[in-house]
Amino acid sequence: MDEAETDGADEDGHERGTSLWERLRLPGGEPVDLARHDAAATPGGPDGKAAGKAATARIGEQLAGLQERLWAASTAGDRRRVLLVLQGMDTSGKGGTVKHVIGLLNPAGCRITAFRAPTAEERAHPFLWRVEKALPLPGELGIFDRSHYEDVLIARVRNLAPRAVIESRYERINRFERSLADDGVTLVKCFLHISYDEQRRRLLRRLDKPEKRWKFAPSDIDDRALWPAYQDAYERALERCGTSYAPWYLVPADHKWYRNWAVSTLLLEHLRELDPRYPEADFDVAECRKRLLRQS
């Protein structure tokens, strides 16, 4: 991270002196009031949509380079990997982030899982079981579109488990994430924060465009009645599972271009911090060269 205290912004619209992860990181352990966070804000971001898209494309090239180094390092025993967790209300842009940000990377190194309503088999296991099966391997970037947090979000709002069970899950999640961090997993947990009005606009757009209607279900309207309960459940999760080893980032997501820029920047900052290196050759390069040239 560039720690220089200079003013101004670099070419990717990133103000010098403050990393985005410092700006967007929630402190954890403290009450969160989502109503006080402007979902249309663009903290630290480029100046508008066009600049944001251009900056994200440039960041994508840097991400792809670091991703290859991370993978290369894993072939020499480096166990480190990254897990991007995307959470947010319906239409907040989890799928769009995968398409536009993860789409900039080499898909071979990305392990993407969209968690939907658990199957009967998944429900028969502890709630972290299906999550453990989807973890990235060393060198990979894992992406969770929804995650184990659903078990303290929809599960809480819809009373899918006894309250005491749900209460116990925050600490179980923290222990789980701690063990991941200890095993070389860098967690980047992003809450995509949209406003109630922006969700309405996005749902209307899905209705109005025939090629978007398949994304819509009438139950999406009913779910909006639960908006306050969901915001409350998110506030608890962000407070209780924001830790030093796996903090939450609050990404204002009313502007899609900002959301994409912010998530790609958070990934970039974390990958730069990891600073993965191409491994040195463990063989005699000159000798191999000679052998190759000797072959008829």
Next chain:
Amino acid sequence: MDEAETDGADEDGHERGTSLWERLRLPGGEPVDLARHDAAATPGGPDGKAAGKAATARIGEQLAGLQERLWAASTAGDRRRVLLVLQGMDTSGKGGTVKHVIGLLNPAGCRITAFRAPTAEERAHPFLWRVEKALPLPGELGIFDRSHYEDVLIARVRNLAPRAVIESRYERINRFERSLADDGVTLVKCFLHISYDEQRRRLLRRLDKPEKRWKFAPSDIDDRALWPAYQDAYERALERCGTSYAPWYLVPADHKWYRNWAVSTLLLEHLRELDPRYPEADFDVAECRKRLLRQS
């Protein structure tokens, strides 16, 4: 497919009148002589590297659109999906194809599996077991970087199973692929054909560039001594497993730009043939619109 018998090429360098799948498709059931196929050829392709890259980028946009339709259709019960099988000698560009062609698509809809030497658990199961677990779900594009064909390629060359067992696998593969086709899987099997000399050039490049050395192993040189045995094993697989429901395409791959253009074009032709459609709304759009606007 455009069946017009006109001359000339369209803007993607694709000569009108002949689809690429007709050009590159091996007949199947007939002996294949790989030495008679020029690995540096560019049949039906754009005029050179710059034009090829530009054409591939344009094809990528069309692919992404069709991919979304395929996914959307699956949400309404359409079980169809596509499985791209990439086979070829070391350095033939299987990984590069994933990076440059599959990288043009939405990664959320791609299920990519790189098959390496089987684990002890995989060896304890029938050889198709690990392949079945990696199949694409309805609406997805599956990508195999190596595949069940390794069990009649390296297994044959290195005598990893009794000859009679290997002989039985061709027909087992055909039955397996037939059942996939019956279940809505469109198989696009690409043999990336490179020359012995081009492989040497690529191995030398891996040696000469420090950031590429991690891709190299001295055993790659030893493997080149088995080149004729591998070519023979490929010829048998291409002959015996080239079927009407799952033909093999021979993609000349000495030119990376042509390989990327050809694989993306083959995918495009198959997806166009599938012609997936966005599903119609199964709810009252106007009523939903009113309800959304009524919400405070």
